[in-house]
Amino acid sequence: MNLFISILFWAGIIFLVDGSLALLFWEKWQKRVGELNIQRIASVEIGVGLALLAAHYLLDRGL
Numbered sequence: 001m002n003l004f005i006s007i008l009f010w011a012g013i014i015f016l017v018d019g020s021l022a023l024l025f026w027e028k029w030q031k032r033v034g035e036l037n038i039q040r041i042a043s044v045e046i047g048v049g050l051a052l053l054a055a056h057y058l059l060d061r062g063l
Contacts, residue, residue, distance in 0.1 A: 001059075008056040015049030018042075 022029060022042035029038045 005056055005059050008052050008059065012049045012052030012056060015045050015052065019045035019049060 019042045022038060022045065026038045026042065030036075
């Protein structure tokens with residue numbers, strides 16, 4: 001169970017970093033990919049990252 005909780009934590013951190021970098025450079029990404037909505041994809045990544053970190057906290061504290 002400890003391995004699963006650690007994976008939740010690091011996956012959450014990776015999603016947050018990836019989403020924040022996508023939002024930071026969204027103009028460059030938007031030019032490359034065309035009609036895909038980069039801001040929405042990055043927002044979903046950040047939301048998933050926050051959900052994973054919340055799950056990590058709840059499982060780690062035993063709630």
